[in-house]
Amino acid sequence: MSPAAAGGGPGGHARAGIGSYIMHRMKSVLNGTETDKQRWARETLEPTLKKAPERGIPFTTISGRPIDRLYTPDDVRDVDYARDLAQPGEFPYTRGIHPTGYRGKLWTMRQFAGFGTPEDTNLRYKQLLKAGGTGLSVAFDLPTLMGRDPDHELSLGEVGKCGVSVASLADMETLFEGIDLGRITTSMTINSPAAMLYAMYLVVAEKQGADWGRLSGTIQNDILKEFIAQKEYIFPPRPSMRIITDIFAFSATEVPRWNTISVSGYHIREAGATALQELAFTLRDGIEYVQYGVDAGLDVDEFVPRISFFFNAHSDFFEEIAKYRAARKIWATVMRERFGAKDERSWKLRFHTQTAGVSLTAQQPYNNVVRTALQALSGVLGGTNSLHTNSLDEALALPTTEAATLALRTQQIIAHESGVTNVVDPLGGSYFIERLTRDMEEGAYQYFETIDKMGGMVEAVERGYPQKEIAESAYRFQQSVEKREKIIVGVNDYVAENEEPLEILYIDEAAAERQMAKLERLKQTRNNDQVRRTLDALRTAAAGTANLMPPLLDAVRAYATVGEMCDALREVWGEYEEVPVI
């Protein structure tokens, strides 16, 4: 990038300044002597360092990436504006996918919520929508995520704890009671049983009279990151990938506006990955899904536009912004060059962001409001399409209504008071941001190469490669905290004595009891013959190659439970067990 493009001031005076600056720099480069940055280091910096040395800490990002003290035009000589940045809304979309940034439409403020029974959560959703939330995001409890009914032995103590318990269509009907699915969009964080919960949502929408052709929302449906990081897997990798391609194929014709997958770096990051690892593994997962779709005979431009992404917003402000910008550029390039995608909707990477849960501290929890605000701002400056801000109490429990409202207000303040939404990609052209963006991009391609050599992401996961990389980074970070190379305010410095405990949301066992009683009633009142028939049909489809969505929809309509449907597939495919990597 030329310095004029990067930092030219508005007035003639500034332009003249830059002109002579270029002359000066060109001269030193042509003479083969030194760059202007090197000259500066020699003439200005070194004498200063002698008198006043820098603080004796490693200047690195939270990911451990070394950061130079200064970035100048000399650091971005390999960056070409037209090729590497381009205007917003144009390939490769480094500056954003919308020509108007947030001037047209703000990001979707989508707060992830769910706890207790469907009745409890339905109430919370209505509160969030009333408070100005513009989309819903369902957090399911662990039994639902793991495909177990509330009455299963492994569900003991877990029902309704980390999210809402949804065992059958009946629960899904309650969850969205009084909420018009034709008018809002819903994101569902569900992976191994994604097809089942998706089918339930579709049937509830159908019963409400909403048209599938216009229905929009997202299922996370990203099984690779489950094997890599979050570990909520049920079936082995290959049949798991088949469910996903079945969903792609079904949705392309039946629910064309549905986001069939949200390829997620969030959990990879939370498990300890660096920003670069988050970027690289997530995009490589995305490539794997596209490859499997292509191998299943789908046309790239038919399903890729419905693939969306989900990134973490961690605490290192600039590194995060560079990560989002690099992500857009890489995805556009890979879709066009590697897969030959022609539809520009296939090139545009759309993503949701969530602030980093792992950065929240149980100590001095009000500090978390500040952390979250800064992280959210990085997501916005990186051009996120939707955003979840964590609540201050989430290192302790699921959030109270008050804490969840404050988290939403944080987004509204950024959107309406900070002024950052006035301009598209306001940090574009910053020497530092452009250098970091370029470095992130190059680092990601190196990871792609390693994973490609292993045969792909499924193979890499089977050998535990990304798992090991992440565990390594997690341990390294923890050590840097212990050595106090990284300061976490209120944890390893600025510690407060005798803190007042915070009021938290406490979920007791009553939700579990209510869910179990409901399940028992359901099993007495539904047509159990029909349930049996639909589950048999599901088993047959799973053993063959037919698309699984139609038999799943039939089973859902018959009020088969999540546990029953997953068990049917467990019988055919078996369960995955990982070899733990420490």
Add this chain to the structure above:
Amino acid sequence: MSRKIRVVIAKPGLDGHDRGAKVIARALRDAGMEVIYTGLRQTPEQIVGAALQEDADVIGLSILSGAHNYICPRVMELLKEKGLEDVLVVIGGIIPDVDIQKMHQIGVKGVFLPGTPMQDIVEFINANVRTRLERV
């Protein structure tokens, strides 16, 4: 004392967030302990079984899902049944204040919340463990 302290690190329940368990396992190993990591989704029966089989001095449970009120009493009950009451039991994870006292009452000696330095956990184990030789 030549025998290393033997620690079983376990992740009970359905939760898959194993970052903490794995980091602690490594830290204890680096501190000279013998660490057995059970992997995910272990039932209380499997955990106590592993402790028995591995002749563990310490069981470390990592629980972030809120299921501690079911899991911990069950583990303590099973340890008692097997005559392993003197195994040091510690938990780490997200444990609400109101439950900490409850955990101590049932015999969980250490409750470590987010942000605890690894060194504190190492020191706690060193100070509170009774190794097999002392126990016999």
